[in-house]
Amino acid sequence: MTKRYLLEVKFPTQNPSPPEMKEFYKNLSDTLNDKWYYQEYSVAGKNKGFRKIGFLNLTPTQLKTLKKKARQYLPKVSFSKSIDTEV
Numbered sequence: 612m613t614k615r616y617l618l619e620v621k622f623p624t625q626n627p628s629p630p631e632m633k634e635f636y637k638n639l640s641d642t643l644n645d646k647w648y649y650q651e652y653s654v655a656g657k658n659k660g661f662r663k664i665g666f667l668n669l670t671p672t673q674l675k676t677l678k679k680k681a682r683q684y685l686p687k688v689s690f691s692k693s694i695d696t697e698v
Contacts, residue, residue, distance in 0.1 A: 614623040615695040616669045618677060625698050626698055627652045632662060635684035643677055 624632075636644060643666075650664040666677060674692065681688045 613670055615667075616671070616674050617693045618666045618669055619666045619673055619691040620666070620677075620681050620685065620688060621658075621661055622681075622688045623660055624652075624686070625660055627662075629656070629662065631686065632664075635680060638680055638684060640678070643680075645672060645690055646673065646677075652673045 646666045646669060648665050648667045650662065652662050653659050669677065677689060681690070
């Protein structure tokens with residue numbers, strides 16, 4: 612059985628709807644675009660000024676592709692990966 616992963620992508624932005632995020636989504640395959648399950652723009656606390664996007668049920672190949680695309684389109688991106696136990 613193939614492991615499935617959850618991935619949280621986080622990057623700094625002062626714009627609640629940054630153009631680089633739109634480019635990122637536009638350049639994801641339809642399959643990967645269907646995998647995101649939340650996004651938030653933090654306006655307070657330690658994550659103020661950051662956009663976070665969560666993706667679930669990713670195969671190892673999808674995880675690798677998603678990280679590559681995020682690094683290509685999003686500024687100063689960071690990742691948090693875990694194993695998806697919901698599968």
